[in-house]
Amino acid sequence: MMPLLKLAVLFTFTFVFSAKAALVEVLPQSYTFDRATDCGTYCYHDETGVQLIDGKYGSNIWQANLGNGPAYEWLGWTDRSVSLIFDFGNITTINQIVVGTVQDHINDVVFPSIYAYTSSDGVNxxxxxxxxxxPESAANxxxxxxxTLSGFNQASRYFMVDLAFSFNGPWTFADEVDFYKTASTPVPAPQSLLLFSMGLLLITLRRNPLFNRS
Known part of the structure; x- marks a missing residue:
């Protein structure tokens, strides 16, 4: 196969097959948690009821004021584990869960271990x-x-994510919990890349004697 034709085919196949592997974010309709948030230097409450799914992330310096007050982005629990229960409204297939958290051992804030479960009724x-x-770490x-939890393909209405208390803490913080599924249809690559690859393929075929006998 001519080098130019190989390049055109490669671009076209890259567009098609890389798109099929894409993940898209899925937003729950609502969520609850089984233990109230706590106060320390600040109060780490869910002031809007959607702070875990609003797309607003904290920073490495968790006390930072990013526009809404110090540590506003973080929900915090101390001396105990917490279960976060997410309701998607209907059966939804999920392939990946990402929990945003932070570690600052000097201020007794540490990464939790995480566990995920599904339910059809939100109870069992x-x-x-x-x-x-x-692993527990004293690193500051x-x-x-x-x-990140991945490698599964689970269809359910309710997903529960447990944030396990670490004795190295005692504080556990979370700013976002993101859910993803594999795209059911190809996600378009930049339009310019697709047009370029298709144009390159067309030019190559027109130059090939097998396709140009007029």
Whole structure:
């Protein structure tokens, strides 16, 4: 195959097949948690009822004022684990869950371990669908972390994410919980890339004697 034709075919196949592997975010309709948030230096309450799914992330320095007050983006619990229950309104297939959290051991804030379950009624939860055990660490890295659960294909209305209390804490913070599913249809690449690859393929074919006998 001529080099130009190989390049055109490669661009076209890259557009088609890379798009099929894309993940798209799915927003729950609502959520609850089984333990009230706590106060320390600040109060880490859910002031809007949607802070875990509003797309507003905290920073490495969790006390920072990003426009709504110090540490506003963070929900916080101390000395205990918490279960976050997300309702999608109808049966939804999920392939990945990402929990935003932070570690600042000097101020007693540490990464939690996370566990995920599903339920059809929001009350009775079945088998564990994913877990991530985070080793306890005394590191003071003031790092915003994204803890990811993936490798599953679960269809359910309700998803429960447990944030497990760490004795290295006692504080556990979360700013966002994001859910993703594999795109059911290809997600378009930039239009210019598609037009370029198709044009390159057309030019190559027109130059090929097998396709140009007029």
């Amino acid at each position: 939860y079945g088998s564990l669908i994913g877990s991530l055990n985070v 890295n003031q790092s915003h972390g994204s803890l």
